[in-house]
Amino acid sequence: MMNSEPGSSHRLDVLRDVLHQIETLRIKRQQEARKRPHPLLKRFTQQELANEACPTYRNLLEGRSRRVPSQKTIMRIAQYLECSAKERNDLLLAARYLPESLELEGGALKQALEQAQHVMGMLPYPAIIVTHTLSVHAANDAFQRVFEIPPLEALQEPQRHLFHFLFHPNFPMRVRSTFNDQARNVWQAQASLGIHLFKHSNILYQFEPWYQELIERFSTLADFRAYWERDGKPLLQRDTPSKIVLSRHAETSELLPIQLRHIHISVCSHRYPCIAAFLPLDEAARVVFASLDSTKESSEHPFSLSSTQYLGSPAEMKLMANPLR
Known part of the structure; x- marks a missing residue:
């Protein structure tokens, strides 16, 4: 018995x-x-x-x-x-099983964020620090200048998120990443990857109120709901095409299409928080990066509008209408 x-x-x-x-x-x-x-x-x-x-x-x-x-x-x-x-x-x-490993919080999270900030400070490349919710905790000067985004402190808290960066139709990262068909195709692949990354990283949190509220909030952005509900698996990160974005030469102010490679840098035993950095992949990117090093940042950030107001300068809008080949 x-x-x-x-x-x-x-x-x-x-x-x-x-x-x-x-x-x-x-x-x-x-x-x-x-x-x-x-x-x-x-x-x-x-x-x-x-x-x-x-x-x-x-x-x-x-x-x-x-x-x-x-x-x-x-x-x-x-x-x-x-x-x-x-x-x-x-x-x-x-049931006497080990609990699932949850994300860092409290003192452990603070320590990891400080470590990430220290590492990012030594990088010569555009970089941001993201948490498991894909909130953007910090961005270095190179990131702000390459993508011409406002300082994080100028953004409202809900806007400091990769989904806002990716999907808001007037935000510089999306505007500069969809200037021709090739760039738009790459952006679409990366948008799918970003959604997949969020779902995978937060599968244990999908019934938490913050998760539901975040999805509800971003569903007001163009295209977000369509990508969120899309069936099928996106390309793996290693198979996703290199990022293509228009970036400004710091000395000549010329807008150049550049290619970037996206990498994640872990700073602790957990995947998050982590650093997302962008490495130059072509000569145009290296030229833009070199121009950043050779010029000193002006006392006032050149981007003065809020992200929700940004539409691009007349010259940029003309470039959008006549895509680079």
């Missing part, structure tokens, strides 16, 4: 804890669904949970099975119950 096997009492205790945790969450979701119907018409019944995530769930409840669900099954149950990161880890701990 099960009770006569070594450790059977412990297994029953674990199973009791797991089922209690699951039922607590299931009933909570069921009550929420009664107040506001679920978009997918989930009812969060015991039978529905068994059908969607754990075929043996009724047997476990009725004592016909005493096998603690596997870690993979626990994760499926957490997905079905739309658990937050904390709720999912509570389930894993109840």
